Amino acid sequence: MNEKIVLKNGNIIDENGKVTENINVYVSDGKIDKVTREITNGYDEVDCTGNYITPGFVNLHTHSPMNIMKGIAEDISIDNWFNEKIFPYESKLTNEDIYWGAVIASAEMLNNGVTAFADHYFAQEEVYKAVEDMGIRADIAPTIFGLAADYRNQLNEAIDFVEKYQGKNSRISLRLGPHAPYTCPGDKLTEIINAAKKLKVGIHIHVSETEEQVDDSIKNTGKTPIEILYESGGFDVDVIIAHGLWTKKEDLKFI
Numbered sequence: 001m002n003e004k005i006v007l008k009n010g011n012i013i014d015e016n017g018k019v020t021e022n023i024n025v026y027v028s029d030g031k032i033d034k035v036t037r038e039i040t041n042g043y044d045e046v047d048c049t050g051n052y053i054t055p056g057f058v059n060l061h062t063h064s065p066m067n068i069m070k071g072i073a074e075d076i077s078i079d080n081w082f083n084e085k086i087f088p089y090e091s092k093l094t095n096e097d098i099y100w101g102a103v104i105a106s107a108e109m110l111n112n113g114v115t116a117f118a119d120h121y122f123a124q125e126e127v128y129k130a131v132e133d134m135g136i137r138a139d140i141a142p143t144i145f146g147l148a149a150d151y152r153n154q155l156n157e158a159i160d161f162v163e164k165y166q167g168k169n170s171r172i173s174l175r176l177g178p179h180a181p182y183t184c185p186g187d188k189l190t191e192i193i194n195a196a197k198k199l200k201v202g203i204h205i206h207v208s209e210t211e212e213q214v215d216d217s218i219k220n221t222g223k224t225p226i227e228i229l230y231e232s233g234g235f236d237v238d239v240i241i242a243h244g245l246w247t248k249k250e251d252l253k254f255i
C-alpha cells in the first residue's frame with residue numbers, strides 16, 4: 001500500500017528530549033521522508049497542532065489477555081491475588097477470551113501511544129492473532145511453569161509455537177517465557193534456557209518481584225533469583241527481566 005501522510009504542525013520530542021515546535025513530518029509507506037516546516041502537497045494531512053510527535057512507547061512486560069480481569073482483586077497480597085482470585089478465574093478462560101483480552105489491551109495501548117509490547121501468557125497463538133489483527137508490534141513469550149504437572153507439555157508446546165511462527169510476521173518476535181526462578185526450580189530453568197538457545201531466541205522472565213521472593217530464594221537455595229538466573233545461563237541469551245524490583249546491589253556483578 002502506497003500511503004503518504006504528513007503529521008502537520010506537531011511538536012517533535014527527539015531522542016535527547018529536545019522539543020522542536022510546529023514542524024511537519026512527511027511519511028511514505030511507514031518511513032519518514034523528511035522533517036521540515038515547508039509544505040509539500042500530495043500527502044494526506046493529520047493535523048497535529050498542539051500535539052507531540054515521539055517514537056512509540058514500548059511496554060516491556062504485559063499479560064495482555066489479563067486486561068479483562070482488571071479490578072477483580074485489589075489491595076491484597078500477591079499470593080492471595082494469584083491463588084484465591086486470579087488462578088480460579090484464569091482456569092476458566094477460553095481461547096476466545098484470551099484473543100479478545102489481547103485485542104482490548106492492544107487497543108488501549110495504541111490509544112495511549114504504546115506501539116509495541118512484550119507479552120507473557122498462555123495460549124499465545126491467540127495473542128499472536130490479536131497482534132496480527134490490531135497492527136501493533138509485539139514480542140510474545142509463552143509462559144512455562146516449571147512447577148506445573150504438565151510442565152513438559154508446556155515446554156514442548158512453547159517450542160512448537162516458536163518453531164511455527166518465528167519470522168512469519170515482521171511486526172512480531174518470539175521468545176520463551178519461563179515464569180520465574182522460584183516456579184522453575186531444579187534444572188528446569190536451565191532446560192528452558194537451553195531450549196531457547198537451540199531456537200536462537202531469548203527469554204522473558206519474572207525475577208525478584210517481591211522482597212519475600214528474594215528472602216525465600218536465599219533461605220532455600222543460598223542464592224538470589226538473579227544469581228540463579230545467571231547460573232542457569234539466563235544472561236547468555238537476550239533476556240527481558242520483568243519487575244526486578246528487589247534486585248540487590250551484589251546482583252549487579254551477574255548482569
Ligand SMILES: [Zn+2]
Pocket residue numbers: 061062063120206242
Ligand atoms: Zn508479570
